[in-house]
Amino acid sequence: MTKNPLDANPFTLEFHPSPQPPKSTILELPIPQPQGAKTMPIRVTVWNENRHEQKNPKVAEIYPQGIHGALKGALEGQGFEVKTATLDQPEHGLGGNVLEQTDVLIWWGHLAHGEVSDETVAKVQARVLAGMGLVVLHSGHFSKIFKALMGTTCDLKWREADDKERLLVVAPGHPIVEGIGEYLELEREEMYGEPFDIPAPEELIFVSWFTGGEIFRSGATYTRGRGKIFYFRPGHETYPTYHYAEVQKVIGNGVRWAAPLASADPRVFGNAVALEGK
Ligand code: ZN
Numbered sequence: 001m002t003k004n005p006l007d008a009n010p011f012t013l014e015f016h017p018s019p020q021p022p023k024s025t026i027l028e029l030p031i032p033q034p035q036g037a038k039t040m041p042i043r044v045t046v047w048n049e050n051r052h053e054q055k056n057p058k059v060a061e062i063y064p065q066g067i068h069g070a071l072k073g074a075l076e077g078q079g080f081e082v083k084t085a086t087l088d089q090p091e092h093g094l095g096g097n098v099l100e101q102t103d104v105l106i107w108w109g110h111l112a113h114g115e116v117s118d119e120t121v122a123k124v125q126a127r128v129l130a131g132m133g134l135v136v137l138h139s140g141h142f143s144k145i146f147k148a149l150m151g152t153t154c155d156l157k158w159r160e161a162d163d164k165e166r167l168l169v170v171a172p173g174h175p176i177v178e179g180i181g182e183y184l185e186l187e188r189e190e191m192y193g194e195p196f197d198i199p200a201p202e203e204l205i206f207v208s209w210f211t212g213g214e215i216f217r218s219g220a221t222y223t224r225g226r227g228k229i230f231y232f233r234p235g236h237e238t239y240p241t242y243h244y245a246e247v248q249k250v251i252g253n254g255v256r257w258a259a260p261l262a263s264a265d266p267r268v269f270g271n272a273v274a275l276e277g278k
Pocket of ligand 1: 236
């Protein structure tokens, strides 16, 4: 009888189930998850400093509901479940279980980064590391939370002179630029210019050109721990930038991209049983 040549193969793979590590080594915060995966909307919290809107009638005219109100309306129109939080609320609107019930946090700040408590920054950072998405907009580049997650000064050049901005898509096919085409243009915006003191982005999505001749890395992604971070430049408060459909679409795409996976397995750290038996 002829022997099946496969039986003699010394390299036949054997399946060894992984030994289960002790339960005590799972040291992770619960991962925020969109409830019910695809059927439930992604839960977004829009955080806004909300000071320019109080102090500058021009900004209040552009954003009568605040920048947070404009973003809330735009994102609800895209099917997200949206809450808002502002600096002057108790615990900056992020107390209780707000962060636990947030899949993606959006951050806009400018005048009062220093008034955000270190305790809140630490809580937000912990949630990002555990899987919450973070979309940082415009002058949020100087926020405590963005600087803490980047580990650099996040400084840049700037000018308020009604520059035109053209954001060129440099990652065609990326989910954040779905439906955007080759570029988007804003007739008037504040200029941000290089050097932008950030770590090298994991993915560069947009590069901006301004009429003054400057360029800027205006869309950049990072991962920190389990969390996904998207920085998106436009949104100076004296321009109606967040009312533009294409800008709203990029932010919505960014939220969808940054949302945690519903099916993510917990990460396991600490003292480990050998994977190979001894
Ligand atoms: Zn600005």
